[in-house]
Amino acid sequence: MTVHARGYRPYSGSFGGPPAWWVILQANVAAVKATKAMRVLSLLLLIIASCVSILLYVQIGLGERVFGRSGSSAGSPLSALWDNRKALLTGLQIFYTAATTVVSLLAILTGAGLVADDLRARALTLLMVRPVRPFDYALGKALVLPWLLVTRAALPGLAMWVLAGAWQQPGETQAFWEATSAVPGLIGTYLLLCAGSYSGLTLLLSAGTSRRGVASALAAAVIFGGLVVRGIGWRMAGDEGHLLRGMSLMDNVQEPIMRASVEMLTGRFAAARLERLPDPTWAAALAAGLFVLGFLRVWQRARSVEVSE
Amino acid sequence: MAVLSVRNLTKSYGGRPPALRDVTLEVPEGVTGLLGPNGAGKSTLLQCVLGLLRGFRGGVEVLGVDARKSPRDARRLVGFMPEADAWIPSMTGVRAVAYLGRLGGLPKNEALRRAHDVLHHVGLGEAVYRDVVEYSTGMRQRFKLAQALVHDPALILLDEPTSGLDPAGRDEMLGLITDLAEHHGKHVVWSSHVLPEVQRSADQVVVLHQGQYRGTFRMEDLAPRPGLFLLELEGASEAFAAEAQRRGLALTARGGDESERRRAFTAQIAPERACEAAGLLLASAAASGVRVRRVEAIVEDLESVFHRLLEAKVLGAKAPEAKGARS
Numbered sequence: 001m002t003v004h005a006r007g008y009r010p011y012s013g014s015f016g017g018p019p020a021w022w023v024i025l026q027a028n029v030a031a032v033k034a035t036k037a038m039r040v041l042s043l044l045l046l047i048i049a050s051c052v053s054i055l056l057y058v059q060i061g062l063g064e065r066v067f068g069r070s071g072s073s074a075g076s077p078l079s080a081l082w083d084n085r086k087a088l089l090t091g092l093q094i095f096y097t098a099a100t101t102v103v104s105l106l107a108i109l110t111g112a113g114l115v116a117d118d119l120r121a122r123a124l125t126l127l128m129v130r131p132v133r134p135f136d137y138a139l140g141k142a143l144v145l146p147w148l149l150v151t152r153a154a155l156p157g158l159a160m161w162v163l164a165g166a167w168q169q170p171g172e173t174q175a176f177w178e179a180t181s182a183v184p185g186l187i188g189t190y191l192l193l194c195a196g197s198y199s200g201l202t203l204l205l206s207a208g209t210s211r212r213g214v215a216s217a218l219a220a221a222v223i224f225g226g227l228v229v230r231g232i233g234w235r236m237a238g239d240e241g242h243l244l245r246g247m248s249l250m251d252n253v254q255e256p257i258m259r260a261s262v263e264m265l266t267g268r269f270a271a272a273r274l275e276r277l278p279d280p281t282w283a284a285a286l287a288a289g290l291f292v293l294g295f296l297r298v299w300q301r302a303r304s305v306e307v308s309e
Numbered sequence: 310m311a312v313l314s315v316r317n318l319t320k321s322y323g324g325r326p327p328a329l330r331d332v333t334l335e336v337p338e339g340v341t342g343l344l345g346p347n348g349a350g351k352s353t354l355l356q357c358v359l360g361l362l363r364g365f366r367g368g369v370e371v372l373g374v375d376a377r378k379s380p381r382d383a384r385r386l387v388g389f390m391p392e393a394d395a396w397i398p399s400m401t402g403v404r405a406v407a408y409l410g411r412l413g414g415l416p417k418n419e420a421l422r423r424a425h426d427v428l429h430h431v432g433l434g435e436a437v438y439r440d441v442v443e444y445s446t447g448m449r450q451r452f453k454l455a456q457a458l459v460h461d462p463a464l465i466l467l468d469e470p471t472s473g474l475d476p477a478g479r480d481e482m483l484g485l486i487t488d489l490a491e492h493h494g495k496h497v498v499w500s501s502h503v504l505p506e507v508q509r510s511a512d513q514v515v516v517l518h519q520g521q522y523r524g525t526f527r528m529e530d531l532a533p534r535p536g537l538f539l540l541e542l543e544g545a546s547e548a549f550a551a552e553a554q555r556r557g558l559a560l561t562a563r564g565g566d567e568s569e570r571r572r573a574f575t576a577q578i579a580p581e582r583a584c585e586a587a588g589l590l591l592a593s594a595a596a597s598g599v600r601v602r603r604v605e606a607i608v609e610d611l612e613s614v615f616h617r618l619l620e621a622k623v624l625g626a627k628a629p630e631a632k633g634a635r636s
Contacts, residue, residue: 006429015414
């Protein structure tokens with residue numbers, strides 16, 4: 001048994017370890033995970049993912065086994081594949097609509113404090129006097145929301161895709177995965193858009209004030225205000241309407257999944273839905289722009305730290 | 310060996326007068342007080358040492374490492390305790406110190422172990438699992454010292470370490486600083502306004518004023534004030550005072566009260582009779598039946614040296630040389 005006395009001891013080991021941005025990322029992810037808001041929202045996402053998975057199972061797994069194929073799918077594996085693909089995309093659309101709302105709340109409640117809390121606590125004075133570059137600090141902070149999104153939003157979506165394939169009739173699994181091979185890409189695009197938009201926005205606002213409440217309120221105004229502006233855009237024709245329709249972050253990030261889902265529909269209803277979707281190039285540009293701006297703002301804050309305030 | 314070497318350092322902020330003007334100085338090993346009035350350039354100097362400032366002219370070396378070319382290598386050798394309240398949000402004391410230790414380059418498990426060790430060392434052993442936000446002012450000062458020590462730096466920079474502490478807390482903080490230098494071989498540079506504290510713990514002081522270096526002064530070079538002695542007695546001090554006065558010594562009470570067993574006095578004798586003082590004091594003690602516990606020649610205080618260094622340049626005099634700024 002080793003008896004270890006507490007107190008100051010010299011350190012004779014080596015220095016090194018993972019890059020500073022990774023340490024900052026891990027510490028911040030752990031801190032966010034420990035918050036009540038994060039626990040509640042994670043549980044909510046888990047419940048939503050479970051409900052959608054159960055619905056999918058009932059629709060394409062259990063349903064086909066118990067009731068057999070009916071309607072357009074009856075007797076035709078190709079039609080069944082089409083129907084199951086539609087069911088999966090509808091399920092994903094439901095999940096990601098709910099997930100986007102939850103992610104919005106997550107960004108407002110926890111993301112807004114990522115840098116603001118550090119500024120209030122003067123934590124930068126302790127962090128930047130270590131072998132940490134402003135780039136490390138900014139990157140570590142910028143990846144917190146994307147990291148949480150991977151585990152809370154992307155993985156459940158991928159799991160649904162895998163499960164939907166596994167629930168196909170014997171011998172049709174491979175064909176289903178091939179027919180829906182675009183789904184991982186859609187989820188990846190959603191992840192990038194969501195990470196860029198929300199991470200960029202929250203960092204931009206969070207690094208602009210040392211009050212988490214102010215940053216949260218501004219984030220809420222931008223996220224939910226965008227929905228109002230988008231609604232006005234729906235009623236307007238021409239370029240102005242088009243521009244306003246692109247102002248909702250919540251719609252922008254869902255664009256790829258919504259588009260894939262709507263494209264499976266036909267008729268006037270589908271055309272109207274497509275018309276309402278934001279421009280994908282604009283959505284990507286906005287996400288990238290927000291991320292770059294947020295990153296630069298945090299980097300600039302970390303660069304200008306003063307040891308005596 | 311100089312732990313800190315600054316050569317021709319000049320730093321300006323925008324169009325304002327330079328915060329540091331062609332400063333060249335070397336900080337020797339041990340505990341060094343960095344003194345200067347507000348606006349002297351102490352914080353700017355610390356920021357240059359920590360590699361936080363850009364756009365300055367001149368060179369800074371920390372333990373032989375060029376802080377300008379390799380700021381991260383230099384920072385690894387330095388622990389910094391800021392004056393302003395600072396903590397890591399949403400973390401317990403031990404988690405925060407371990408986190409900062411990892412950023413200092415320690416492996417994960419070692420960072421956690423050392424975080425426990427340094428928090429115990431600074432007297433926060435009972436509060437390691439409490440959120441830092443819940444700490445009192447004194448505890449936060451200790452936390453800031455612990456985070457500066459966690460990666461075992463050779464040089465520790467302290468910015469007003471006793472700020473906001475009560476007298477007992479100040480004593481403990483000074484004890485910790487002295488202990489770091491005496492028992493753990495750390496070099497300490499300590500920026501402060503409280504001269505008696507610096508005088509008590511520092512080996513030397515470096516004085517800055519209006520962005521200029523004014524000199525380095527070693528504490529051992531403080532001049533004795535002829536004819537003045539510190540005296541600690543045990544017993545009937547009134548009888549001793551009468552006896553001493555009869556022998557040409559004047560006594561002034563320094564501290565303690567009647568209820569205390571041991572009392573302190575300043576004894577004064579004519580400077581030309583200073584060499585007789587010890588004998589006279591002991592004779593007075595023997596005659597009055599008191600015990601003399603301590604007799605010590607009073608030296609000039611740091612404050613007078615400090616002011617002399619500040620005025621030297623203002624009056625156009627040559628800045629005192631390192632080691633021995635006595636005029």
